[in-house]
Amino acid sequence: MGNAVTLVKDSVPATRGARRAATARTGRPGRRRENLAGYLFMSPWIAGFLLLTAGPMIASLYFAFTDYNLFTSPEWVGLDNFTKMFDDPRWQKSVEVTAKYVVIGTPLKLLLALGVALLLAQSRRGQAFYRAAFYAPSLIGASVSVGFVWRSLFSDGAIVDRAQTFLGFPVGGWVGNADWVMYCLVALTVWQFGAPMVIFLAGLKQVPRELYEAAEMDGAGPFRRFWNITLPMISPVLFFNVLLETIHSFQIFGSAYVVSNTACGPADATLVYTCYLYQQGFKNAQMGFASAMAWMLLLAVALVTAVLFWSQKKWVHYEEDAR
Amino acid sequence: MGTRNLDRRTILKAAGASAATLGLAAATGCGGGSGSGNGTVTIRYSWWGAEERAKKINQSIALFEQKYPKIKVKTDFQTYESFWEKFQTQAAGGNPPDVFQSAVTFLRKYDKRGILLDLRPQVEAGHLSLDHFRAGVTKVGEVDGKQLGIPVGSNTMSLVIDKKVFRKAGVEPRPGWTWDEYFKALETIRDKTRVPGDTGYFTIMYLYDLYLRQNGKAFFTDDGLGFDQTDLTEWWTDGLNRVKAGAVTDPKVVQQDKPKSSLSAGHGASEFTWDNFTVRYAAEGDSEYGLAPIPTTDGKHTGQYLASLMLSASARTSHPKEVAQFIDFMVHDPRVGKIMGYDRGILTSTEQYAAYKPADVINKEIARYEEDTAKAGVLGAITPHPSGADTIEAAFLRIGGDLGQGKSKVSDAVKQFFTEAEAAFQA
Secondary structure, eight states: TTTTTHHHHHHHHHHHHHHHHHHHHHOHHHHHHHHHHHHHHHHHHHHHHHIIIIIHHEEEEEEOOOOOESSSEEEEOTHHHHHHHHHHHHHHHHHHHHHHHHHHHHHHHHHHHHHHHHHHHHHOOTTHHHHHHHHHHHHTTTSSHHHHHHHHHTTTHHHHHHHHHHOOOOOOOTTOTTTHEEEEEEEHHHTTTHHHHHHHHHHHHSOOHHHHHHHHHHOHHHHIIIIIIIOOOOOOOHHHHHHHHHHHHTTOOOHHHHHHTTTSSSSSTTOOHHHHHIIIIIIOOOOHHHHHHHHHHHHHHHHHHHHHHHHHHOOOHHHHHHH | OSSTTSSHHHHHHHHHHHTTTOOOOOOOOOOOOOOOSSEEEEEEEEOOHHHHHHHHHHHHHHHHHHHHHHHHEEEEEEOOHHHHHHHHHHHTOOOOOOOOEEEHHHHHHHHHHHHHHHHHHHHHTTTSSSOOOOOTGGGGEETTEEOOOEEEEEEEEEEEEEHHHHHHHTOOOOTTTTTTHHHHHHHHHHHHSSSSSSSSGGGHHHHHHHHHHHHOOBBBBBSSSSSHHHHHHHHHHHHHHHTTTTOOOHHHHHHTTTSSSSTTTTTTEEEEGGGGGGGHHHHOSSSOEEEEOOSSSSHHHHOBBBBEEEEEEEETTTHHHHHHHHHHHHHHHHHHEEEEEEEETEEBBBBHHOOOOOSHHHHHHHHHHHHHHHHHHHHOOOOOOOOHHHHHHHHHHHHHHTTTTSSSHHHHHHHHHHHHHHHHHOO
8 A cells, every 4th residue: 555656657657568568469350359349338428529528619619710699600700709808898807706716715625625634534433424524515515506505694694694793793695795705605615625635535545654653753743744744745636636626616607606696796796707608608699709718718727737737846746756 | 536546647637637528618409399190289388487477377278278189288487587598599409489478678689580480470360369459569569560479468667665664654656756756755765764765776777768768768779779878877876876875775685685676575665677576576575565656757757668578489380370379379368367367467468358357456456557557648659679688688787786886987887888788789
C-alpha cells in the first residue's frame, strides 16, 4: 500500500512495454477480432457520443459564427457574436459573477474538504458513519429541491436572518439582497464538500506512516509534519481536486437558477455565465450568440486548466521528484 | 476511487472529460406525429396556468371527447415562463402542440416565424364560429387580416387592492382619480398602516402602456417603442424615489416573495395586474382583495382596452379541421363556460357568458369591474404588439426591478432597456 505512489510514475512505461510485448506474442488476426468485439461493446456509447455530444458540439461551433434565432436558417456573421460579447454589459456582469463564484467558492470548499478529511483520516470509532454523513450533501446537493430549501433558509425572517439578527448584525434575507445572494450560492457549494473530501481521504491514506514516524523522531511538530510531509505527499490529489472543482465551478447553473427563482437576480447578482447563456439561447432565441458564449466558456476553462497544469511544476510533487 | 493510478495522465484525462461535458448549447427537436389507426385523431393541447386551471380544462376535454369520440386530446401545461420557453423550442423543432393557449404579445412573433395557423379558412369551412362573441373581442386575435387566435377569456388591466389595508388607511379609490391622488394615497397608506402602498407599478409594461395611452402615445408602435428615453427616465426615476420613500415595496422583498406576489404576501397594499388575477391573490393571501379603477391623467381616460387569452393553432398541424372543432367547442359550449368560469378572464362568447353566473365574491367583483369599465366608456382599441413584445415585457420588469436594488443608475438602466428592446425586435 505504502509504495503505491512510488510505483505510479515508473509503472507507466512498464505497462506500455508489456503491452507491446503482448501484441507481438498474440499476433495480428486474433487481436483484430478482439478489437472488433471491443468496439462492438462500446458502440452504444460511441453512437451516443457522436449523436448527443460530438454532433451538437460541432453544430454549436458553426452556430457561434452565425445569427441564428432557431426559426430562420443561420446567417453567417463571422466574429460578430464574439465582439458583441465584449460590448454587452450583461455579459461582462456574468463573467464577473462567475469569476467571483469560482474564486470564492472553490478554495473555501477545498479547505473545508481537506480539513474534514484530516480529522477523519485518524482512526476512531464511527468513522464510516462520519464519512457517510459528510458525503451525503454531495449526493443531494445538485438537486433542485435543495435549491428550494436554500432559498427558504436564506429569505427574510427565515432561520439565517433570525440567527444573524440574534447575533447583532441583521442584513435581512440574502436571497433578495444583491450584495449577499452570492454568498448564499457559495454556502451551497461549500456544503457539498463531500466528493473532494473522499478523494483527500484516499490521498491521506497513501502517505507512508514511516515518514511521520521519522519526522516525529526528529522532533517535528504537527504543523511541520503537515506542511513538510502531508501536503507535498498529497499534492497530486490536491491538484486533481483543484482542477476538477474549478472546472466544475465554472459550470454552475442549477443552484443560481433555482435560488433566484429562475431570474438569476436580483440585479443580476446571480447571473452566472451559463445562466446568461441560457437566457440568450432559450428565452431570447439568440442561439448564435449563446453558442458563441458556450465556446468562449470552453476557451476560458481550457485556459485556466492550462495555467493550472503549468503551475503544478512549482507545487505538485510526484513521488520521483521528491527523491 | 483510489489514488493508485493518479498520475498526470489520469488527471489530464479527467480534466479533459470534465471540460468536454461543458454545456454546449444545442437544440434538438423530436419528431412526433399523431397517428390515426381507426380514424381516431389525436391532437395535442398545451397551456400555461396552475393546477386549478388544469382540473377545469380536463373536465372540459372530457365533454369534448364525448361529443367527438374520434378525437382524442393530449394535454400538458407549465407555468407561464416555462410554457413559452418550451413552446419556442418545440416550435423551432417543427413540433409545436396542435392547439395552445396564447396571448397578444406572442401573436406577431410567431406569425413572423410561420408557426401560427390562420383560422379564417376553418371559419369559412364552418368548423369554427366567430359569431356570438361579446362586442369587439375577436379583434384581439387578428393580425394583418388573419385570425391567429380565438379569445377564451377577456381581461383588462386593473388595480388590485388589499381592501383591509385601504380601509384602515381610509383611502377610497374612485373612478377617474388622478395619478397625483393615487401617489398621495400610497403615502397615506404607508403612514397609516406601515405597509407600502404598491408593489412596484413602474416595472409593469402594461401599466406604463396605459399611462402612455392616456397621453396620446403607446408602449409599442407597429415596429418599435412608442416612447423615448426621456419618458422612461422620468417614469423610472419617480418610481425609484417612491421605493426609497417606502411608498412602494422594496424590490428586495418582492424578489423574496416570489413565486408569491408581494400583495398576497402582505408586503404591499396594491398591485396593477389583469383583473382575472384577483382569483390568484385570493387563493394565495389571507386578506380581502378587490378591484379599483386605473388612475388617470385627465380625470377621465384610463387608457384601458380589452385584452384576452386566446387559443391558437399550429400551422404544422395535420388536423386543422379537428383543431378548429376543438377550439369551437371550447369557446362556445355553455357547459365548458360553466366549468371554466373566469379563470382565464371574462368568458368571451355570449353562450358561455350567459351560462356562467359567478357565485363567489371575487368572480362577481371581476364581472362587475368589466361591466363598469365598459359602461364608463373608457375602453379603447388595443395598440399593436410587435414581434419581440414578450421579451421586452420581461426586460422591462427585470431592469425596472433591479433599479430598486440600487446597483445601477436610472440612465444606465434606460439605456440597457433600449438596447435589449432593439435586439428583441430584430430577433
